[in-house]
Amino acid sequence: MLEVDLRKRLGDFVLDVTFEVEGGGITALFGRSGAGKTMLINMLAGLLKPDAGLIRINGQALFDSRSRVNLLPERRRLGYVFQESRLFPHLSVRSNLFYGRRFAPKGERFHNPGRVVDLLGLETLLSRRPVTLSGGEKQRVAIGRALLAEPRLILMDEPLAALDATRKSEIMGYIERISDALAVPIVYVSHALEEVTRLADQVVLLADGKLVAAGPAVDIMGRPDLSPHTGRHEAGALFETLVAGHDDFGLTMLVFEGGTLCVAGLDLADGTRVRARIRARDVAIATAPPADLSILNVFPGRVVDMYENSPAAIDVELDIGVRLWARITRRSVHDLGLKPGREVYALVKSVAIDRHSLGLAQPPKRN
């Protein structure tokens, strides 16, 4: 459990944020550049002193301006994976990995070094020097180095920002592995929607130094009222599904509370939990059951509510067993006579759900 209640002024910028997140998993600090994410994470790490407030982890205060508690960074026991990895250039990969280990209390060394090296695929890199590593390798070493210091929580500040798309996906896989296998809570700073969609269990959404919303990723990322912050163009619904089978046409069936979703073939076993994201702009609405249609995913449901998105566009909230959003023109709303309560059919293009927006959903965590 992480409790944060902080205020800090830096020039004209004012950060004032209060939130709590429960237990383990990956918590994304999400927001645009300049929202105050890095400032916040540096205050958590003790690298930047807040003007006032409180930081508590599992009940222990790391910072409390009232009782004048301000633990030094080395006493906080929070791992930090930086954007630029910050490996020590004069030390080998092995020495980098073990740098913080001696400072971890003997009774609290939970992670087996061999296991960490194995999980992050570092065996062949151990005797190399950081300058000889690629960007992705550096970040893997940086993650291992943070883990072996036995932190109570790992902070990651846009750890993928300097990597290309392939490496990004690869490192996200490693982050999922360590989160699942080692049950280390992670606070993950990012402004990239695809990273948050794939990794986050919980989202803390920031804008201009203020908290916009905090909660389970599935709730936050699906709210259209938050789309100006999460990305207007990308607004949509996020929900969890189970792989239910594959057909002869190269499609994969995903069952969810509203029915079965057909998506382009996924190389996943039946029963695998998968998080699906459907963007509002990829959903159309019909008032009668459509016939002779190329679209495979059609779900009956009803209109819950409608939000104005722009002068010409309306976001329609649909209930098809889960919440779904459709972004349609104001004229269509008028022509179809849509209003809350109206029975409709939601048309989802199966190609709208690509591999990119399918994050591997996390199984329930220890601790």
Add this chain to the structure above:
Amino acid sequence: MFALTPLESEAILLSLRVAFWATLISLPIAIAVAWLLARVCFPGHTLLNGLVHLPLVVPPVVIGYLLLLLLGRNGPMGAWLYDWFGITVAFTWRGAAVASAVMAFPLMVRAIRLSLENVDVRLEAAARTLGAPPIWVFATVSMPLMLPGILTGAMLAFARSFGEFGATITFVSNIPGETRTLPIALYSMTQVPGGEGGALRLMILSIVIAMLALFVSELLARRLRARLTE
């Protein structure tokens, strides 16, 4: 063959001893002062910076005389050293080492400070988040990264100490076997009739030793830098 006379070898050995101790003693102080100047904001920062650089800008004889006033047997610090530790500095080879150290100090501090300013503070912050206290971070991250600069500073100081003349002769005079270092021996020879030949030999010796020192330090620094960037 270029065989050394007893007088020459005595002067060279004395100069080496003086330069060695001058460098060794001033090194930790120079690192501490460089750290203060580069990293710490405190009242008197400019004053300290000025004091450190004083030997570069005032005549060496002024420094020598100042040392004599402070560290002479009757000077405030000299009397204290003698009363408490029985150490005499003035007119001994130790005094020559002190004078050389003071004269070489600004060169050493400048080189070390420069290398310290090139150490990425973000690496130090990363080490702190891994649980390392500041002293440990300094010893295991900052120091190794500063090493080329420390080496350069030490070498410069050594070379400067080896050739120190003005402050030394003012403070500890010209005592054969005690304070007659190589440059002072050379000076003495130029003052007596028929000393030109000996002076020439000492001049060549002095240049050879200085070049050797520079060569060795350059080699070491290159190897150190390669270790950091290969």
